[in-house]
Amino acid sequence: MAKVQFYRFIVALCGVIGVGMQIYQDGFGMLLYYTVISNILVFSFLFYLIGWEGKNGSINHSSKLLRSKGAVTMAIMITAVVYHFMLAPLAEPHAYWNIRNFLVHYIAPIGFILDTLIIDKKNSYRWFDPLTWTSFPLGYFAFAIFNGMVLQLPIPGAKDSPYAYFFINVNKFGLQKVLINSLIIASAYVVGGYLLLLVKKLVGANCKETVR
Incomplete structure (x- = not known):
């Protein structure tokens, strides 16, 4: 247990340092990023x-x-997946190759995902859980679009500010296209959730007794 606690503390600390660097260097507007x-x-x-x-x-x-x-695992998993496949290819070298970027997009996310896969009990989820897990990203997308269209709070470093990400830029793509983009990501999120559910039926700690 002590080793597990220490591992989780290190993963948490990586997240704290990464987020702290983001806010210290670019301000509290960084809180508008899903990452x-x-x-x-x-x-x-x-x-x-x-x-x-x-x-x-x-x-x-x-x-x-x-x-x-x-739910938390899926929330951070989409951070790593969307960044690596959709955003990283567009990033400038100096914006990609730095410690704060790796802490929040790779180290903390992968550390947490491995924790869930390896340490957590097998067969932990109910069939409908992946559906409920989508509430977090959908809630964020709703707020991010609202911010871009109404609040227009500036987002440090975002080329599409006041939109945090290019694929939700209503001014560029139109509301219908942005909603389609959001639904595509949400659908992929659900698929990923059910994949996690299936994987956790096979991978993880063996523990028969569970207090509900």
Whole structure:
């Protein structure tokens, strides 16, 4: 347990440092990025989990926490996947090859995903969980589009500011296309959620007793 706690603390610390560097260097407008929000979600959950496990034992004895952790896993997984395949190819070398970028887009996300895959109990999720997990990214997309169209809060470093990402830029693509883009990503998110569900039926810790 001590080794697991230490590992989770290191992953959380990577998230804290990465987000801290983002905000320190570019301001609180960075909080409008999905990447930053999902990393905050990750390290906040990990710190809570470390404290919870200190009092109650392994997360593998709590079905509710395991399912919540699945939601957090998917939230940070989309950060890594969307960035690597959609945004990284467009990034300037100096914006890609730096420690803060790797901390929030690769190190913290992959660290958390591996935690879920390897340490968490097998067969932890219910069939409908991947559907409910989409509420987080859909909520973000709704807010991000609202910000771009109405609030127009500036986003540091975003070429499409006040839109955080090019694929939700209503001015460039139109609202219908942006909604289609969001639904495509949400659909891929659901598929990814069910893939996680299937993988967790085969991979993870063996633990028969669970307190619900």
